[in-house]
Amino acid sequence: MSSIEDLDLSFTNLNGANDWLEVVSSLPNLKTLDMSACNLSLMSLSSFSQFSHSKSFTPLESLQLRNNEINDIPKFFGDICTLRELDLSGNNLNGQLIEHINDLFGCAKDSLEVFVLASNQLWGSLPDFALFPSLKEIYLLSNKLNGTMPKTIGNLHNLEHLNVSLNYLQDVISEAHFSNLSKLLSLDLSGNSLTLEFDFNWVPPFQLEELRLRSCKLGPRFPNWIRTQWNVTTLDISNAEISDTVPAECYLRFMDLGNNRFSEKIPPWIAEDLPQLIVLILRSNKFSGSIPWETCKLKYLRILDLSLNDFSGIIPQCLNNLTAMAYKAYSSTNLFEGGCMGSHGLNYMYIGDYVDSAMVALKGREYKFGKNLGLLKIINLSSNKLTGKLPTEITSLLELVVLNVSKNNLIGKIPQTIGQLKQLESFDMSRNRFLGEIPSSMSELQFLSRLDLSFNNLSGKIPSGTQLQGFDATCFTGNRALYGPPLTQKCPGEETPNQSLSTDNGSTEDDEDNRDEFKKWFYVGAGIGFAVGFWGICSSLILKRSWRHAYFLLLDNMKDWLYVAMAVNKEVAEIATEGDTFNLDAAHVYMSVRTRL
Structure with missing residues (x-):
């Protein structure tokens, strides 16, 4: 055991164990120690300090303590001079960030390269990370940081990945913040109140592979410096107050331009210049015109969201060429294969963020899928002005999970082959002008958990003996000629005996109702006539x-x-x-x- 260099104790409950420190200290060549999700607290680590100066921890380079109950950074961590990676994400760290950083002001500050404090309760401004000259990766996402972002961060010559998303930072970001970051590969400032003000002709010293600036203020013009980033594979500038035209970026795989003010038509070069595109999100803009047929060339596309725009015309029949939605992907498949993710690959959460927001548009409420988020196949064309029929070819996308064409002007019948979409979990075609009967093949959609066919011109009986009867009646309302459970309107010829008797005696009951109505109005008229006559005579006298x-x-x-x-x-x-x-x-x-x- 003395030759062990990597030790993984993750997901082992060490809270009640007494000998784990002795075991760890007996490994003189240990370089990587992973005790994530071990139910560790600061008290259980206190005895760790007596071993920190021993030979056992001289070569320790990576210490991972994710998802424990640690509420402070032990000061002896700063004395591990060979420490290159420290991961304390998902713990109970609270208070000002600068106070916890001070605990690392030992020899470790010169060797530390990867620093992860994501998903804690830290607040305050970002500290002067220039005191950690070797830092390559900083992950502070999902905290409560509410201060500013110091310009000294631009002096981290070795910095490659910076993620401070999902905080409350408020600042104006300029060229000075990135002046010397020539090695920067990924930048994520999403979910903060940051304004990026750069000179129009500024050319960054870096070439990014991932850029996420969701909810940062960039507009109204499209930032010219982004056009210089030829290696970008992931671009998220949604909700950034941009009202310019869409630029051409050659190597994008994830493009989210949602919640801006982009107008005119979708440029056809998107399909030609972005052949590797996997996620295309253009929702909630002012795009108009027809959906370009060139979109069908995006054979790797898995998520297409064009909702909440002004698109018109027909849905392209060639959507069956989106072959990534037709074949099964495996959980090991990387949505961003080829792109740089950093050693912690935190891209996974952004697919999740997108799906949550997309589900609000689809359903009006949050919705969780039973599948791996990386396997989602989504087409959302809702809230446009599309006309024509729903192409039958779309049912060849066998792995489609979400299909939303609601709030358009679509006509025709639901394709009889809709039952081929075995993986479909959400289907919304409400508020259109579809007609005809509901195909019986829809009963084959065993994973369907959300359905809305309301406010169309559908007719006939809802297929019985299927899971369709398990949906609420509101999913079918607004179709006058539609009947059968879960609607209360019965099928013709299926009235119960009581209902038939009621029908036979209908005329008698109507006569009685008419007589009662006559008596009521007779007495009302007599009373009014008496009052008018009496007071007419009296007033004259x-x-x-x-x-x-x-x-x-x-x-x-x-x-x-x-x-x-x-x-x-x-x-x-x-x-x-x-x-x-x-x-x-x-x-x-x-x-x-x-x-x-």
């Missing part, structure tokens, strides 16, 4: 005196007439009924009295 006097005089006369008539009737009745026979004279008297009255 109140407002007009002559009518009021005549009215009351009429009432007095009627009262007198009734009184006299009743008295006379009584007397006549008594006279006429005297004796056993009717008195004719009394009858005449009665009639004469009535006449006078």
Whole structure:
């Protein structure tokens, strides 16, 4: 064991172990020690210091302590004079970054080449890394750094990879920050509030292979200095406030120009000058015109996102030439094969970042795929003005995982061969003018977990006995002639007995409803008529005196007439009924009295 140079103890729980230090210290030739995800804390490392000056650690060059529970950098790390690589990413480091850097001010600062503190809770400004003259790679992404970026970082002559993305840095970046970085290969400043202000004719001293400036302010003109980077294979300048034309870059494999203000048409040279392109993201711009057929030449393309633009015309039928979406890729396949990734290859996370943001556009919510992110095959043409049919040829892209053509003006039927897309997990063709029946082959899409066919002109019965019944009814709404579960509208001839009885008695129920309705409105009308008549008469009597006097005089006369008539009737009745026979004279008297009255 004394000859061991590389020791990997990662994913071994060493929190309760007592003899691991003795084992490690007994390896005099140890150069690389990996104790990542070993449940280590600062206390468990405290006894490590007694061995740091021993011969055992004289040749130690690489110390990897990723994903533990360390909340501070042990000061004895700075005394390991041969240390070239230190990785403390994914721990519990917090506080100001400069305070932790001070713990390394020993002989290690002269030998350290790779410094990784990603995914911690560090804040403050970037320190003066010029005190570490041998640094080649700096990874400080995913922290809470909220200060500025010192110009002295431009004095790191050996720096090759710089990643400070996903922080809260606020600064204006100029040529001075990169004045002597002639060996720089990758630069990632994404996700900060940085403004890049360079002289228009400035030519950098480096040739980058990866450049990521997402959410940095670069516009409105396309930065001329980027045109000088002939070796760039990965370019992400999305959400950078650029409203210029798209430049030609020969060796790009990852191009994200999303969330800018690029206009006019997609230049046809993209396919001719970028034959190795794997990811093309032009979403949320102002591109117009038709989708150039030259796009079909990008046979390595795996992610195509043209959503949220003003594209018109038909979808090219030649999309079946995107052969990378037709054949299975393996997990070992490198999306950026040939590009420089640095010793920590952190590109993987950017595919993940893209997919998350793309899923918001696709679904309106976050969505996780069950596959390796590097294996995703996506076509997103949503929110444009595309017309014509969905090409049948697109169903030959057998490894397609996401297909979104929603919010266009597409017509025709869903291709009957849609069932060939066995790997499809998300299919959105909502808000178009598709017609006809849903193909029964769609039941063969076993991985389908997100479907939206709403607001089209689809008709017929939804294929039953499939996973389509497991989707919410809102996935099918807006198709008037579509019926069957999960929609509540039943198929013709499938009414239940109760529903049939209800149909037979429908006329009777309608008559009863009509009568009830008539009664209701009769009483309402009578009440309104009484109120109008009553108050009409009363208001006339109140407002007009002559009518009021005549009215009351009429009432007095009627009262007198009734009184006299009743008295006379009584007397006549008594006279006429005297004796056993009717008195004719009394009858005449009665009639004469009535006449006078």
